[in-house]
Every structure is written in C-alpha cells, then in structure tokens.
Amino acid sequence: MSLELHHLHLSQSERIVWLLEELRIQYDLHVYERDPQTAMAPAELKSLNPFGTAPYFQDTTVSPPVKLSESGAIVEYLLAVYGQSSPAGAMLVRKPGDQDYGPYLQWLHFANASLQPSLSLNMVFSLAGASKENPIISTFRSRTSRALQKLDDRLKTTKYLAGEELSAADIMTVFSLTTHRGFTGEVDLDPFKNILRYLKDVAERPAYKRAISKGDHDMEPLIGAKVKKFTQFAVFAKTEPEH
Numbered sequence: 082m083s084l085e086l087h088h089l090h091l092s093q094s095e096r097i098v099w100l101l102e103e104l105r106i107q108y109d110l111h112v113y114e115r116d117p118q119t120a121m122a123p124a125e126l127k128s129l130n131p132f133g134t135a136p137y138f139q140d141t142t143v144s145p146p147v148k149l150s151e152s153g154a155i156v157e158y159l160l161a162v163y164g165q166s167s168p169a170g171a172m173l174v175r176k177p178g179d180q181d182y183g184p185y186l187q188w189l190h191f192a193n194a195s196l197q198p199s200l201s202l203n204m205v206f207s208l209a210g211a212s213k214e215n216p217i218i219s220t221f222r223s224r225t226s227r228a229l230q231k232l233d234d235r236l237k238t239t240k241y242l243a244g245e246e247l248s249a250a251d252i253m254t255v256f257s258l259t260t261h262r263g264f265t266g267e268v269d270l271d272p273f274k275n276i277l278r279y280l281k282d283v284a285e286r287p288a289y290k291r292a293i294s295k296g297d298h299d300m301e302p303l304i305g306a307k308v309k310k311f312t313q314f315a316v317f318a319k320t321e322p323e324h
C-alpha cells in the first residue's frame with residue numbers, strides 16, 4: 082500500500098518527482114528509459130497506462146486505488162490529499178483571498194494548456210520539416226516566443242510565478258523551460274534574463290536536485306540560455322536546429 086510514481090526519463094513526469102520531493106512524503110519511484118530509436122515510452126510503461134504516457138501515478142493506500150495519468154491532476158491530487166497536512170505542502174498552494182490566487186491559477190494552467198503545447202508543436206514542426214511560410218505554422222511558432230515573453234515579464238516582478246514562494250504553478254512550468262528544450266536544442270533563452278534567473282533559483286532547491294538525481298540519473302539541469310540537443314535518440318538525429 083503506497084504511492085507509486087511511474088516516471089519516464091526526460092519527461093513531464095519530472096514534475097511529479099519534484100513535487101513529491103518538495104512534500105517529503107514516502108513514495109515508490111519506478112524509472113523507465115525511453116526507446117533509443119523512437120524516444121517513446123517502453124512497452125512496460127504502455128502496458129500499465131492505457132494512454133501510454135508518463136507520468137502514471139497510483140495511490141494504493143485507498144480503496145479503490147486512485148490511478149491518474151495527467152500531471153496537472155496528479156499535482157492537484159497530491160496537494161489536496163497529502164499536501165495540506167504539511168507546512169511544505171500548504172506553501173505550494175494559493176487560495177481564494179490570497180494576493181496571488183489569480184496569478185497562481187493563470188500560471189498553473191498556462192503550463193500545460195499553452196506553454197507545453199506550443200513547444201511540443203514546434204518540436205513536431207521541426208521533425209516534419211514544416212514550411213515556415215505557412216501562416217498557421219508561423220502563428221503557432223510565434224506563440225512560443227510570446228509565451229516566453231509573458232513568463233519573463235512576470236518573473237521580473239516576482240521571484241516565483243505566484244509570488245515570493247514556490248508554488249504548484251512553478252512545478253508545472255519548469256520542465257517545459259528546461260528538460261524539454263533538449264529535444265530540439267532550438268529554444269534560446271538568452272533574451273529572457275528573468276527566466277534564466279528563475280531557473281537558477283529553482284535548480285538550487287534541494288528538492289529539485291533530489292528529483293533530478295533520482296529520476297534523471299544526476300543529469301545536469303538544462304538551465305542555461307542555450308542547450309544542446311539530446312543525441313541519444315535516433316529519431317531526432319536527422320533534424321538540425323534552425324538557428
């Protein structure tokens with residue numbers, strides 16, 4: 082009877098490892114490697130989660146067990162069920178009446194509704210060799226820089242996205258700004274100095290360090306302005322960064 086997290090190396094499930102480390106609660110971590118050819122999840126993980134993605138989370142301390150496969154849902158579940166009893170968990174949430182409640186909700190949802198989809202689309206456009214002249218493609222491409230500018234503007238005024246303390250909004254956001262950039266090597270954060278400062282602050286957090294160490298084999302966090310594209314997956318080897 083435990084909390085079980087199935088984490089795929091270099092993936093959005095990094096968020097949940099980080100959250101569990103911030104909460105300092107006991108959990109069992111299962112780490113899976115991506116297929117070296119396709120970079121996709123291995124069959125073992127796909128057989129557990131019918132949607133075939135990570136994170137996959139189970140709480141078997143309750144009956145029937147809770148089974149979740151959306152990072153946003155897992156974050157909300159952990160904070161609601163396990164977070165409120167610890168000071169660390171309560172700090173990660175903003176409530177109605179809190180000064181930063183509005184920004185908290187905005188950034189919490191912006192992460193997976195706008196930021197990550199823009200970046201994923203750009204990755205697919207690059208892999209597919211999509212024409213830059215197509216107006217739909219250029220509209221979606223420009224969303225990434227607008228998303229980064231919005232984040233940078235916010236982080237000029239506050240240390241974290243929902244104020245001076247870390248919150249679930251940051252935990253949902255950081256993967257897209259760090260590890261995900263390794264899949265294309267194309268997203269340059271040099272114009273976004275406040276994001277770079279923020280990523281440095283995040284990388285200094287002991288819980289973030291533990292998460293990367295446990296889930297991603299002590300990888301060097303991708304917090305610099307430019308990052309190198311991952312070279313270990315055959316599927317990405319054929320495409321060249323555009324800049």
Ligand SMILES: N[C@@H](CCC(=O)N[C@@H](CS)C(=O)NCC(=O)O)C(=O)O
Nearest residue numbers: 092093121122134135136150151152
């Ligand atoms: N919306 C989901 C996305 C999950 C997702 O797409 N996970 C990717 C890793 S970043 C995955 O498991 N990919 C492997 C595959 O599809 O085989 C979430 O936020 O948790």
